[in-house]
Amino acid sequence: MVLDPRAATAPASVLEDVNAATAKIRVVDATKVYETKSGPVNALEGFSVDIRDGELICILGPSGCGKTTLLWAMSGLHALTRGQVLLDDQPIAGPRPREIGMIFQDANLLPWRNLRQNIEFPFEIKRETKDRERIAGLVEVTGLAGFEGAMPRELSGGMQQRASIVRALAQDPAVLLMDEPFGALDAFTRDEMNLLLLNLWSETGKTVVFVTHNIGEAIFLADRVVVMTSRPGRLARIYDIDLPRPRTIEMTFEPAFIGLIQEIKRTVEAGGPRTLEVE
């Protein structure tokens, strides 16, 4: 069994244990070693976490700590060296286009396609009929109505990322994996996108795994924040974020929020206690 590493360091507040029965995604002993010219690089080592159904969980860590490696393993885009990822108790062994939607850094739109064609791209790959009604609804909600014919380079970074979210949600996946999606955006646009994401999440009830290196963003969004150590990426600690929902930008100025930022920052800087290594 996987030990719950929070047990050793969990704050006094009572944590609800995630057990295998309620977990949507289980990451078990995830380890990834890259073979490079200068020898093997340990990107991820013995990382385990259970993710609840319908939860918004943030994975936080410094650059190069293996966050994206972990997310790509969860999406089935690459295999782990050791360990596995289970989705609904089934091992992930390749892309799962029906259950998992992936949102990439920098929107990742195809520049030779307009917005509508970009959103319809997954339908073409899957050879499915386009759910025009669903697309139209999502385009409306994300404020992209009227821009369907625009080419990506004509749009701002925020609008491009909205389109990429619509592209993923149009497939109606149960799980949304987001890889530093708002990292390239300015602070104002980032706030706006975070609120949009929370709205979409509360309406759709998806399980969202959100990778970021921004502590404030992680706390603002998450039910739980998973802090990773720098390379090799290990689990440092999991924080339960008890801030009420719906979250507002105002909350980010409150002492409780700032206290959490400070605490998590210390954990990140300390590199996380190595004693938490999962056997």
Add this chain to the structure above:
Amino acid sequence: MSQVPTELRDDLPTFEEAPPPRDHGPIDWTGLTSISTAKTALEIGAIAALAAAVFFGAEAILRLTDTPTYVFPKPTAVVKTLVEDFGSLYAPHLWVTMQEFLIGLAIGSTVGLALAAVITQKPFVEKVVAPYIIAMVTTPMIALVPFLRLKLGFGLSPIVFAVALASGPMVLINAATGFRRTDLAKIALARSYGASTFQIFRRIRFPLALPMIIVGYMVGSIFGLLTAVGGEMVAASEKGGLGQRLVFFSSLIQMDKFGAVIMIVAALGVGIYVLFYFIGKRWASWEA
């Protein structure tokens, strides 16, 4: 050890490896497609004025100096024979050259494009065949025409073959540059939706390479035309062709007719350029 089945360990490179630099290979022709067109009335007026100045300026100088036609033809004389004798003297030979050019280009570019798509998927093959490709790009295929004439007879086929040999490697080298532009994030996107290797090629790699493929076709066409006309000058078929006419008229010192053929060849070259310019604008405008 790993609990993930080995057959699913795909060969998708990971993001942690630096993406290959986006170089344009040894030859960069992209400048050809990025000349801006005239927009304002002033620009168009200036272009027309310069053209008129060159035309009538040359005419005036040749008349004032009383230069005979066999030394240098007057522009009006060239235009006169071009208009009056087009159907009888030039059109049949234009048709011969066009056949050699178009058939040769079709064969050469198809083979070049297919080879580019294949070799870029196999770095080993690419390394092994690279010297031959460079040799074919740099060798003037006109030099082969006398040999091909001996081997393939007196029809159109030797020149068609030379055009294919000249244009194919140009398409190949540019298309290969395009196919090497692998954008891992976009391939990962397609894969995350379950795309097959063929779908990734058709939906990601090919569109990504298309601007360079168009450049390859443009350069290949220009080299193909060069080889067709040059080849006819060296060893024409019994049907002639524009290059053969150049040799013929210059040997008779009919420089007005010689000038008319030059004008037709130049118009063909410019036509090719303009055609691919607009194809590029239509199909590759996303890469501005």
